[in-house]
Amino acid sequence: MYYIQDLFVNIARSWTSWISGFLPLWAVSGVNYLIMAVILVMMPVLATLTLTWMERKVIGRIQNRIGPNRVGPFGIFQAFADAVKMLVKEDVIPTDADRPVFNLAPILIAAGAALLWAVIPFGRGMAAADLNVGVLYIIAIGSMTMIAMLMAGWSSNNKYALIGAFRAVAQLLSYEVPMVLSIATVALVVGSMRMGAVVEAQVVPFVVVLPATFVVYLMAGIAETGRSPFDLLEAESEIVAGYFVEYSGLKFGWFYIAEYGNLFAISAIVTTLFLGGWRGPGVSAVPALGPFYFIAKIVAVVFLMMWIRGTWPRVRIDQMLGLAWKVLVPVSLANLLWVAFVMKLPLPTALQWVLFVVGGLAVLAVALGLLGRAGRRHVASKGMVQT
């Protein structure tokens, strides 16, 4: 019974003790690291195979269609059909492309999507490397994605690709600031940058305790993955496909995998930071339930992002930058200041957390009020009819 209760950790322990029987110590850790690395690399691929199907179904339902329904029951093998199509396509490299850089970019971008998974805890004691600077690691990996996008856009020798890369970097740089500020707020409350500690600290999920931080992080996260309404780095109607317009075949496939891998990873980070990660009813008695709660919460966040994609129009580039610098940065800064101030007050933790909620809601209310006033002023100045 005990074995079942903490199934995954016990399987890992049994495996380690079994191979220690006939392997030297360095080989045991080598084999274990290799297995972990393979799992991490498989995560974006797994995300692509499942989430593309989910996205098509969800968007289809939102648009009053059925979505894929020909390949397999409910079309669940649609992603496999697409994968085969991608594999047999011709690999085209533009004549004037900077070949080594052109070939390196898809590798780097897919590596970035896989590396994010290294610090994410799937359950208690179930992270590949629970670094004590885990949240900082996540932000640092994001900068690798930016470099890969610039490399792809520049080396393609195509103006649409270059414009896409410029847009991508402007967007990622701008939204990194509110993202870092909201992660800093969480780290301040937890008192640690370790992802495992963040989950352990969430007696109440931080989405309730830090509502403003959650909203800012979710918007910044959608922008970082380049999804609608912030998909202007690959806006099909304006710049064809953005920074990866010249890629075809499997190299295009790597960008596709990176996109869905990032979507899955950002949802996992949102779950870890704000939704209590693997926490759930009965998880302290039966730790093996943790990963299932974790995956269920991730899928809920992914669904929320698809819902937003299916219902919101794309923002313009000036609106996108304005939202980051004029709304999200002040909101997250005000929230961070409030949290830092309350943390210094000599109060019991529960009362502090209540004050966090009050402050967060006040910050959100003020921000929305100011935005509403600005919108009404804009409508009046343009002479538009207010409905």
Place this chain on the structure above:
Amino acid sequence: MQQVIFIVLSLLTLSAAVMVVASRSLFRSALWLILAFAGIAMLFILLQAEFLAFVHILIYIGAIAILIIFAIMLSRGVMDPNEPRFNDQWRLVIGFGALLFVGLVVIMLRIPWPVNIVAVPADAIQLLGADFVGTYVIPFEVASVLLVAALIGAIVIAREH
């Protein structure tokens, strides 16, 4: 084992640094520079300074290298590989470069580098943070005032247009 990793990483960093000045394409130079930064970050990890390593990646690769690439992309004329590699000041520059190199070597040889075999404390980040608002509060604050001044300056310049 650690020695071997150190030598490999140093060779990687140094050869990337050489390629930065040897490469004919400015964009490639910037990419080699990123590799050199990554090598330095890996050296930090080897020294068990994960915090410094990831901050290094974040600041140098995520911000400074991106800025350099933006500056290169916005000045396309300098990308022509047929441009002469040197202008007529190269002799003077070699002289000053050699002088700087000699000066740095002399300083490095003169300083007794303290080698500490003691393990890195687990709360190294807390100690670093406490030092920033304790012992080194004045340099820290001066640096942040400088950064704020640069930020305001950038906004003022951008506003005029």
